[in-house]
């Protein structure tokens with residue numbers, strides 16, 4: 001009963017706050033749309049598997065700064081398993097290129113460089129005989145399609161984090177949190193009421209953002225929509241619990257905003273917008289403590305590669321662990337006011 | 341009357357500053373007890389620790405025989421904070437109903453209590469307005485209504501009449517005395533206004549985190565040979581230095 005009264009109050013307050021409503025529901029759509037128009041291809045350092053071919057070809061490829069990995073036999077499975085960007089098969093003087101195409105920018109550059117290297121080695125006219133095959137997406141795949149799933153996750157994280165954090169902060173600053181604790185309410189009831197009250201808005205936001213991205217922006221969507229929603233909801237739960245936890249360490253809304261460059265912005269870098277492969281080991285390890293890294297990985301797997309929830313269960317587990325830890329810390333943090 | 345609130349060597353320090361220094365205090369059941377002292381003397385800190393929303397650095401507080409903090413005890417305490425803790429986006433009625441629904445009360449009683457509390461502070465006609473549109477005095481009155489909406493045995497009111505006009509102030513005091521007389525409620529009031537202190541059954545003079553003197557207004561005046569409480573305060577303050 002108490003928890004219901006609290007949830008009702010939190011939702012009523014949010015509904016009356018038109019600006020926050022707009023920030024929650026429209027701002028992500030506007031920014032996503034802008035991103036859609038801004039982004040296009042990008043470059044990366046390619047790794048190419050090579051089957052057959054001469055010593056001369058290898059040298060030519062390496063001169064084009066491609067890492068050549070020689071194979072006696074390989075297929076598209078090898079590309080996925082060994083983390084190659086592409087595979088070049090030479091037989092009877094013909095060339096067959098298989099591109100992983102997880103990053104269309106890399107794929108495009110790689111195909112161009114292979115064509116050039118092959119032309120240098122085998123004379124003009126070779127380019128016509130090169131056949132390219134894409135494992136994920138197709139030649140039309142744009143950078144935005146890969147970036148999209150990451151952005152969807154990011155906006156859900158960012159807006160839920162900010163609004164829930166400021167919600168509890170307002171309660172702290174205005175003294176109503178202390179006043180609440182002068183009633184027989186339990187600390188966990190406050191934390192769960194916040195999770196549920198804000199969670200309902202987060203669910204609506206997630207659904208709007210996901211459908212807008214897929215239907216209007218025509219983001220690549222190979223997997224199931226509801227899988228995408230499940231992952232975003234887990235991420236929203238992490239954002240919610242982290243937001244209200246960090247509000248403990250802020251004494252004004254401005255201080256809450258100061259957490260954005262510390263807590264939110266670094267997550268973008270580790271979520272895969274910039275390919276992690278090229279980073280130093282210690283940087284890659286840091287990504288393991290970033291909730292967005294797990295969510296983006298899972299979203300990419302489902303939206304772009306068509307995998308299912310079972311394939312991303314470890315990511316879901318990681319997100320659930322973050323949420324559980326943050327929720328627990330929240331209940332502890334309220335001890336500052338009342339020991340019980 | 342038996343002891344309602346018992347405070348034992350209660351201390352509180354923030355960093356290095358001692359805000360309360362080994363305070364001892366007994367409040368009997370069914371009395372209006374005033375904590376009188378200048379701003380910054382530690383009254384708010386003291387009442388927060390009686391409610392249990394701030395933890396002592398030393399000593400302890402017992403309310404109705406139970407050691408604070410205690411969740412079931414909070415059902416018996418009505419607290420009015422010094423700064424109005426209200427939700428400005430919500431109406432007066434929504435605020436009052438929200439806080440009331442955090443206590444154990446059935447729907448019929450709740451409805452009755454909402455009407456009673458609003459009427460007591462003369463806010464019945466303003467309950468539909470958003471609190472953001474309330475004046476300072478109206479917010480104060482709503483806070484008081486919230487403090488007594490669940491019919492608690494003990495009322496702890498931190499500067500309840502600040503910003504309230506004299507006429508309403510008088511009617512609130514009359515109501516507090518009625519609550520004491522008819523229902524035997526224990527009421528703790530902090531104030532820095534001396535004429536309000538006169539209305540208390542007993543008062544404690546608080547200064548710099550310690551209690552200078554305790555007693556009925558008349559006892560204190562006699563003991564310090566002063567004509568009013570203002571004089572008592574000055575005398576007691578000199579004695580302490």
Ligand SMILES: Nc1ncnc2c1ncn2[C@@H]1O[C@H](COP(=O)(O)OP(=O)(O)O)[C@@H](O)[C@H]1O
Nearest residue numbers: 354359377378379380381382383384385386422
């Ligand atoms: N959270 C806090 N941190 C540091 N000092 C505090 C805190 N709360 C109160 N104080 C200090 O404790 C003293 C007593 O404050 P308070 O109990 O509010 O006095 P009063 O209610 O009598 O005006 C003041 O000097 C105040 O600055």
Ligand SMILES: [Mg+2]
Nearest residue numbers: 383384385422
């Ligand atoms: Mg005070």
